[in-house]
Amino acid sequence: MYDVNYKKWADYIEEIFKINGVKPSLIADLGCGTGSFCIEMDKRGYDMIGIDLSPDMLDCAKKKSEGRDILYLNQDMSNFELYGTVDAIVCLMDSINYLLYVKDVKRLVKLVKNYLNPGGLFIFDINTPYKFRNILKDNVFYDISDEITYVWQNRFDSKKKICEFDITFFIKEGKYYKKYDEVHYERCYEIDELKKIIAWSGLTLVNLYHDMTFNKPLAKSERIFFVCKNGG
Structure with a gap:
């Protein structure tokens, strides 16, 4: 992840907040890794909760966040537990794809519904079926x-x-x-499969966006963002 521009990701998420007329204060980051996104959002004045399954990742996150008031929880993001509700929940950098079973995605989304304040947003992105079948499939990459x-x-x-x-x-x-x-x-999750899970959970799907834009997804989109709301 050394080449990820976290400032750009934070700019994009903030723009989604603005477009939807929400001003979250407390945000949970599911699959926070080493805390880079949490730190960037903390710099912008948000109260952050980072959740990750890896103790090693969280150890690194705590060291990087020294002097910052970020709460890190060592939990499975598909079975997380918070002390109360939050204003927004994000699950970024195709973390949803790391859940290998549909039941885990369903449990995660249902928990999001439970811990999200009315009117709050749930934002996540995925590697698309197109990317798995045409870009990632049996290929070799190097840097x-x-x-x-x-x-x-x-x-x-x-x-x-x-x-x-x-x-x-x-x-x-x-x-x-x-x-x-x-x-x-x-x-690899199909778009319609995820739409059904969102509807089943009680969340409302507000928009689908092509990779880091506000355009509709394309047939060859490699990353798609889902913006969901708790309530109509």
């Missing part, structure tokens, strides 16, 4: 730089709708490079 080099190989099972990412990193530590191997899995 070479002085500090970090990675090789990323994918295998997509079209029947199970699961994509396996095998990633090898070479990260510079002092004079030498250390090798790290990771395996990630994402599930």
